[in-house]
Amino acid sequence: MNQPAAIALIPARQGSKRVPNKNVRPLGGHPLLAYTIRAAIESGVFSEVMVSTDSEMYADIARHYGASVPFLRPEEFSGDASPDIEWVEYTLSELRTGGKDYECFSILRPTSPFRLPETIRRAWNEFLAAGEIDSLRAVEKCKQHPGKMWVVRNNRLFPLLPFTLNGQPWHSNQTQFLPEVYVQNASLEVAYTRVIFSGRTIAGEVVLPFFTQGYEGFDINRPEEWQRVEELITSGEALLPQIAISPFTAFQ
Numbered sequence: 001m002n003q004p005a006a007i008a009l010i011p012a013r014q015g016s017k018r019v020p021n022k023n024v025r026p027l028g029g030h031p032l033l034a035y036t037i038r039a040a041i042e043s044g045v046f047s048e049v050m051v052s053t054d055s056e057m058y059a060d061i062a063r064h065y066g067a068s069v070p071f072l073r074p075e076e077f078s079g080d081a082s083p084d085i086e087w088v089e090y091t092l093s094e095l096r097t098g099g100k101d102y103e104c105f106s107i108l109r110p111t112s113p114f115r116l117p118e119t120i121r122r123a124w125n126e127f128l129a130a131g132e133i134d135s136l137r138a139v140e141k142c143k144q145h146p147g148k149m150w151v152v153r154n155n156r157l158f159p160l161l162p163f164t165l166n167g168q169p170w171h172s173n174q175t176q177f178l179p180e181v182y183v184q185n186a187s188l189e190v191a192y193t194r195v196i197f198s199g200r201t202i203a204g205e206v207v208l209p210f211f212t213q214g215y216e217g218f219d220i221n222r223p224e225e226w227q228r229v230e231e232l233i234t235s236g237e238a239l240l241p242q243i244a245i246s247p248f249t250a251f252q
Contacts, residue, residue, distance in 0.1 A: 003128065004103035006190075007048045008040040009091060010067065012110055013078045014055040018222050023110045024061055025226070028233055028240050030247050032220070033058065035113045037065040039241040040106075043120035047102065052091050054078040064248045070098070084202050092196055105193055107202070109186040113229060114215040114238045120188065123210045127190045134204020135191035139182040140217050147171060147178045182209065185217030214238070 012023040012033050024031040033051070040049040051062035052073050059069040071094060077087040084107065092105065104127075108115065127136040147170030149160040165173045188210070195204035215238040220226050232238035 004192075005047045006045060006104035006106060006124075007050060007095070007100075007102040008046040008106050008108050009088060010036050010040065010049070010051045010062075010108050010110060011084075011087065012051050012053045012055075012058050012062065013073065014053070014058060015078070015080075017080075019220065019226055022220060022226070024058055027113065027229065030065075030243055031061050032113060033061060033110045034065045034243055034245075034248070035241045036108050036110045036115065037062060037067045038243050038245070039115055039117050039120060040108055041066050042117040042241065043124070044117075045120055045124045046106070048100070050091070052087055061248050065243070065245060070095070085196070085200060088202055089196050089200065092193060102193055105191060105196075107189040109219070111220040112185070112187045112216070112218060113220070113240055114218050114232075115187050116216070116239070116241050119212070119216045123188055123190060126210060127208065130208045132206065133208045134195050134206045135189060135202070136208040136210050137189050137203060138185050138187035138210045138212050138217055140185050140212050142181045142183050145170075145175050145178055146181055147173070148175065182211075185212060186219040187212050187217040 014021065016022045019025065023033050037049060037051065040046055049067045051059065051067045051069050053059055053062065053069065054073045054075060059072065062069050073087055074090065077090055088107070123136060147161050147163065150157045151160055159169060159171050161170055163170050165177065170178055189202065191202060191204060195201050215232065218229070220229060233240060
């Protein structure tokens with residue numbers, strides 16, 4: 001059985017504010033971006049591994065580690081508030097115009113450095129075996145149950161989730177009796193390209209959960225999370241993908 005052709009899309013815009021230039025910040029001798037590129041390539045899943053960036057320097061780094069960067073992302077799709085659908089739609093449209101039409105795509109964010117090639121292969125196999133779905137999304141169990149969360153309006157509390165159990169609101173029940181709730185993480189997404197062009201969404205409506213294990217879904221967004229990553233690497237508690245390529249010149 002022939003497998004659908006898939007492309008890995010790695011978003012790496014410049015201009016991160018909380019951790020400046022985090023996508024190319026050195027970690028373990030290589031820029032952060034390198035670990036996602038090499039994990040995607042070594043997984044053997046993708047016909048192409050492409051980095052979407054608005055930076056020429058980031059593009060040079062990406063190509064050094066084996067990714068393609070056929071064009072830069074336009075400024076209008078590179079801001080803090082730009083939704084994923086904009087750059088993904090633009091990228092797949094440009095590729096299609098150039099004669100490359102992939103049946104599936106995967107979004108692999110550089111901020112999850114502990115996603116290994118085998119993580120990607122496991123997700124891909126689950127995606128292919130699932131049958132009639134639109135996409136697969138990485139999730140993990142919530143550490144804090146949203147049934148115990150509130151919003152504040154006019155200095156009054158209102159439950160975030162107005163559900164009940166045995167006649168009592170969720171917030172008044174013991175957590176162990178509430179339904180398990182999962183939160184998406186940044187590790188990976190896989191979807192059929194048709195969801196972009198027919199529904200203008202990156203997920204569609206029928207989404208398969210991919211349960212990440214250990215630190216596969218760890219995401220770096222804040223300085224304290226970067227520090228935690230370095231601690232995990234030093235202690236050997238978590239492993240980065242192996243890179244058999246010399247470091248990018250700027251990091252030597």
